[in-house]
Amino acid sequence: MTLSRRHLIGGAAALPTLASVPVRARAGSGWDVIVVGAGVFGAWTAWTLQRRGEKVLLVDAWGAAHARSSSGGETRLIRTEYAGNALYTRWAWESLAEWQALSKRHESPIFHDVGALYIYGQDSAKIDASIALQRGLGIPIEKLGAADLTRRWPQMNFDGIAVGILQPTMGALMARRSVQTLVREFVAAGGSFRPFAVDPPHATGAALAAITGNGGETLRADRFVFACGPWLPRLFPEVVGSRIVPTRQDVFFFAPAPGDDRFEGSKQPAWVDASDIDLHYGFPDIEYRGFKIALDRHGPRFDPDGADRVVTEEALAKVRAYLARRFPDLARRPLAESRVCQYENSDNGHLLIDRHPGWANAWIAGGGSGHGFKHGPAVGRYLADRVLGTGTPEPAFTLAQHQPHGETQ
Numbered sequence: 015m016t017l018s019r020r021h022l023i024g025g026a027a028a029l030p031t032l033a034s035v036p037v038r039a040r041a042g043s044g045w046d047v048i049v050v051g052a053g054v055f056g057a058w059t060a061w062t063l064q065r066r067g068e069k070v071l072l073v074d075a076w077g078a079a080h081a082r083s084s085s086g087g088e089t090r091l092i093r094t095e096y097a098g099n100a101l102y103t104r105w106a107w108e109s110l111a112e113w114q115a116l117s118k119r120h121e122s123p124i125f126h127d128v129g130a131l132y133i134y135g136q137d138s139a140k141i142d143a144s145i146a147l148q149r150g151l152g153i154p155i156e157k158l159g160a161a162d163l164t165r166r167w168p169q170m171n172f173d174g175i176a177v178g179i180l181q182p183t184m185g186a187l188m189a190r191r192s193v194q195t196l197v198r199e200f201v202a203a204g205g206s207f208r209p210f211a212v213d214p215p216h217a218t219g220a221a222l223a224a225i226t227g228n229g230g231e232t233l234r235a236d237r238f239v240f241a242c243g244p245w246l247p248r249l250f251p252e253v254v255g256s257r258i259v260p261t262r263q264d265v266f267f268f269a270p271a272p273g274d275d276r277f278e279g280s281k282q283p284a285w286v287d288a289s290d291i292d293l294h295y296g297f298p299d300i301e302y303r304g305f306k307i308a309l310d311r312h313g314p315r316f317d318p319d320g321a322d323r324v325v326t327e328e329a330l331a332k333v334r335a336y337l338a339r340r341f342p343d344l345a346r347r348p349l350a351e352s353r354v355c356q357y358e359n360s361d362n363g364h365l366l367i368d369r370h371p372g373w374a375n376a377w378i379a380g381g382g383s384g385h386g387f388k389h390g391p392a393v394g395r396y397l398a399d400r401v402l403g404t405g406t407p408e409p410a411f412t413l414a415q416h417q418p419h420g421e422t423q
């Protein structure tokens with residue numbers, strides 16, 4: 015059964031529904047901060063700013079973690095294995111504590127500590143350096159040889175695998191649920207949320223005074239954060255443009271055989287197969303939605319508004335072929351569910367978080383690039399610091415360090 019701990023501290027039922035939230039405007043110019051976009055980045059930013067005493071309005075065109083947002087999926091992996099990148103390793107580790115705290119405050123789990131297993135075709139000094147980095151931060155981690163892997167997870171075929179790295183305290187974040195729960199907390203604590211579709215913003219001076227949307231309505235604030243994920247290029251065609259390119263990602267959930275519990279979270283960790291350039295990853299059968307699997311390779315360019323979201327036969331055939339090799343007892347099982355989501359890729363995989371170059375009071379945040387979700391709490395803290403004029407800017411996140419796609423080589 016699921017490994018998650020359920021805690022009944024301040025249950026979710028006590029929180030208001032998002033539809034019934036009062037919109038409180040501040041007397042005078044408007045809000046301290048308006049955050050546009052209630053995905054994981056915008057939600058944590060609004061939540062953090064509100065806790066620091068700011069009067070915050072969070073808006074979204076379609077609702078918090080809606081089905082087509084990048085944050086609207088079922089599960090997202092949290093892991094500290096980052097190939098030795100110190101910043102993301104630390105951010106993921108710090109964020110885990112905040113996700114766990116959020117999970118403890120609510121009855122429905124936000125985090126399932128099923129563990130995260132990376133498997134590699136070859137051992138290397140780089141793997142050991144990443145392990146050392148994580149151990150230096152106090153992160154529990156185990157290095158396993160092929161025989162250990164087969165003994166512990168006999169339902170997997172480890173042919174071609176030399177080594178595995180298990181992060182036993184990591185696991186699966188419930189993506190949509192966690193963002194919607196966070197937004198309800200934000201509202202219960204005095205923040206405001208409303209549906210509002212923002213037009214591409216314009217200002218002639220050195221600051222942005224207001225945004226318009228919903229057919230001509232104006233909202234004023236002292237400062238603005240635009241956390242619009244794959245829609246950022248549309249809102250800021252000149253500043254962001256092809257610095258962020260959304261790509262189509264097909265995701266599959268397979269039904270294990272009746273009575274077969276080998277793929278549940280108590281017996282199967284979340285996993286990433288790094289033995290191939292075509293990197294597959296997946297999750298155990300969490301909350302009985304099925305065994306999730308996807309290919310991490312960037313799919314074709316994707317318009318987040320334009321297309322019906324139906325997986326392709328070709329992508330399904332490819333994951334079945336992969337299952338036949340690595341999870342043979344699932345290869346012929348029925349497909350229980352499928353989803354099409356989009357990565358919002360920056361050119362180099364780094365987050366894009368920076369002040370708008372023309373407006374001193376506006377920030378842009380996105381570029382999660384298929385790995386951003388776990389960092390939501392750290393992004394919220396970082397952006398709140400930037401907006402409030404504290405903290406140190408991270409050079410890797412700046413617009414200057416991100417080139418438009420196709421102009422990098």
Ligand SMILES: Cc1cc2nc3c(=O)[nH]c(=O)nc-3n(C[C@H](O)[C@H](O)[C@H](O)COP(=O)(O)OP(=O)(O)OC[C@H]3O[C@@H](n4cnc5c(N)ncnc54)[C@H](O)[C@@H]3O)c2cc1C
Nearest residue numbers: 051053054055075084085091212243355382385386387388
């Ligand atoms: C299939 C898939 C698997 C992934 N797996 C992982 C994983 O395992 N681990 C991990 O850490 N990350 C993972 N990611 C990446 C992660 O989910 C994203 O990086 C993250 O959710 C991006 O959040 P966001 O807030 O930037 O964008 P979004 O969640 O897309 O939110 C942006 C919001 O802005 C709103 N908006 C846009 N334009 C406007 C407008 N004009 N007016 C008002 N509102 C607007 C949208 O409606 C949307 O709700 C995965 C992504 C996908 C697609």
